[in-house]
Amino acid sequence: MAVSTSSATPVIATDDVFLAGCPSRTVLEHVTSKWGLLLLIALSEGEQRWSTLRRRADGISEKMLAQTLKTLERDGLVSRQAQAIIPPRVDYSLTDRGHELSALLVPLAAWAIQNAQDIIAGQNSTAT
Amino acid sequence: MAVSTSSATPVIATDDVFLAGCPSRTVLEHVTSKWGLLLLIALSEGEQRWSTLRRRADGISEKMLAQTLKTLERDGLVSRQAQAIIPPRVDYSLTDRGHELSALLVPLAAWAIQNAQDIIAGQNSTAT
DNA sequence: CGGTATCCTAGGAGATACTG
């Protein structure tokens, strides 16, 4: 009943990635998800069609492609342009916010590419 | 038999995040995993003990903490210093490579914090 | 072509209990 503002449960908190259930964690998980990351990076190279993305993100299933694109669209990171023609044509591109984000993601991917060999190589140090 | 170097199967490929099964994807997934990301960012603030990390990464289970730290250590991103005392004390810190990486991750977290409110707010645009 | 709907399983992830 008392105004226990200090020891109150951290309902949502202003913003701290470290707090469970905070929005930033959710967002972070969307954009750093396996396919989210890849699609954002792919789209950083420009607008692309569904089928192109599917080929680009090697190994992705149609389900995950649709699902991930929807999440990213919902998050306002990706924009979807459908044309009512036969056969259908749908293009996906980054929004401004998406571009802002991908600018952060691309260096990350570059880092991974540069360090991957080295990192994985050291995994089995039990070489003959 | 012929030197089909051009159309050869992409066994592992030099490095392309887009190719399934390539090392960079694996590394990227370690590093952008829910807890991996959080721990790397937490450690970017300096060496920390197990118990500190556990409290910091709100919601993490002991299992996931141990597992994630091991992966990061194996990847050469985190270093573990154990002291043979009672009670035990173990400190974790970033390696040089880990620091290099966290420099990329921190801005990402910052971006998430800044944009999260806005992004999540727009989720239920079907307001009454 | 660009999806959606359905089914199904591998393993990511939490809870608990125990140990050095």
Added chain:
DNA sequence: CAGTATCTCCTAGGATACCG
């Protein structure tokens, strides 16, 4: 304190089939 071991649950994610 800093883990490990085990058990279970849940859902992310793949395969397939079908629709506009």
